[in-house]
Amino acid sequence: MSLNNIFQYFVPKDRVFFPLFEQASGNLIKLGEALQEAVNTKDDSRRTDLIKVIDDLEHKGDDITHQIYLELGKNFITPFDREDIHSLASAIDDIADYIHGSANRMALYNVTTMTEPIMKITDLILQGCIDVDKAVRELKNLKNIRTITDSCVRINSMENQADYIFDKAVAQLFEYEADAKEIIKYKEILSALETATDKCEDVANVLESILVKNA
Structure with missing residues (x-):
């Protein structure tokens, strides 16, 4: 057992990093829910409000991530490897960034007609955010390893589904859409959404690394 692992038994570790990680992952669910409502609503003014x-929420996520980095600099003893804490915080923040980026593209490009692929990938993003949150909340004690690994498996499956939907949607855009500007708009939105699912998978990879090192 490493010296860091011995020390962690004597440190009130749940008072610093884990509450911050749970705030960050909980914030992701709120982002996913707001995005899902934004792409499903028929009310343009409501969509504008949701994008705000x-x-x-993305700014709130940035603040939480910044606080994790500050705590990392102040705390000599951490519940798991410092590099993994940094990687996990960064990966969670990346999900928030791409959800935000997707919504911003919808507003900037004045896209009000949401296609089925956009809705499907948005649903998958929310699913991924929920699984990220479930897994993060089990990091406190690492007793329910199965819960974390099951969440990681679902995230990987979700990302594969999103890849398929994205590839098919882009192919259909090129085949059936004659307006080049519309192709660019929708491809950009789809790309940002699909990247958000990639970032969920990045979180799963970090979580699996933590399990290997600490289980």
Whole structure:
């Protein structure tokens, strides 16, 4: 057992990093829910309001990530490897960034007609955020390893589904859409959404690394 692992038994570790990680992952669910409502609503003014909500939530996520980095600099003893703490915080923040980026593209490009692929990938993003949150909340004690690994498996499956939907949607855009500007708009939105699912998979990879090192 490493010296860091011995020390962690004597440190109130749940008072610093784990609450911050849980705030960050909980914030992801709010972002995913707001995005899902934004792409499903028929009310343009409501969508505008939701995109502002997403903007605020993304800033909140940035603040939480910054706080994790600050705590990392102040705390000599950490519940798991410092590199993994940094990687996990960064990966969670990346999900928030791409959800935000997707919503921003919808607003900037004045896209009000949401296609089925956009809705499907948005649903998958929310699913991924929920699984990220489930896994992060089990990091406190690492007793329910199966819960974490099951979440990681679902995230990987979700990302594969998103890849398929993205590839098919882009192929259909090129085949059936004659307006080059519309192709660019929708491809950009789809790409940002699909990247958000990639970032969920990055979180799963970090979580699996933590399990290997600490289980």
